[in-house]
Amino acid sequence: MTTSNPTVWLTLQAHDAAKLIDYYVETFGFVLTARYGAGDRVDHAQLNWPEGSGGIMLGSYKPGADWCREPGSAGGYVVTSDPDGLYERVLSRKAEIVRPLAKTDYGANEFAVRDPEGNLWSFGDYTGEPVAGNQDAGAAGQHR
Numbered sequence: 001m002t003t004s005n006p007t008v009w010l011t012l013q014a015h016d017a018a019k020l021i022d023y024y025v026e027t028f029g030f031v032l033t034a035r036y037g038a039g040d041r042v043d044h045a046q047l048n049w050p051e052g053s054g055g056i057m058l059g060s061y062k063p064g065a066d067w068c069r070e071p072g073s074a075g076g077y078v079v080t081s082d083p084d085g086l087y088e089r090v091l092s093r094k095a096e097i098v099r100p101l102a103k104t105d106y107g108a109n110e111f112a113v114r115d116p117e118g119n120l121w122s123f124g125d126y127t128g129e130p131v132a133g134n135q136d137a138g139a140a141g142q143h144r
Contacts (some may be wrong), residue, residue, distance in 0.1 A: 014061060017061075028113075030048065030055075034046040076120075083101060087123070099122070107126075108124045108125055
């Protein structure tokens with residue numbers, strides 16, 4: 001089976017990128033794949049989600065740069081096959097829960113967290129709807 005790198009990445013900047021990287025690894029379970037920069041400055045970091053092909057690119061806040069993202073302004077949805085287990089992990093690390101683990105109206109099991117920089121993260125088992133004409137949609141849309 002051939003796997004490829006993700007083609008869509010969530011990008012964000014942080015006031016304390018080094019600390020945020022540690023938080024994502026320890027609290028959520030992201031895997032740090034690459035980090036460039038000196039000391040606490042992070043020029044670029046790549047964190048991959050262990051359950052799929054998605055990931056995050058992040059770096060230290062650079063006001064006035066041509067590709068500048070205001071810290072705390074991002075939001076993302078991360079698919080997990082075990083929302084219950086991940087929720088317990090996140091709770092054990094005293095994360096700020098924005099929305100407790102619950103079943104949605106569309107059948108997904110999800111919860112939401114605010115990270116230390118203010119970004120919002122939702123984790124759940126909703127894999128999205130199947131793409132028209134895609135016979136390999138897998139479990140997409142399984143919650144209907």
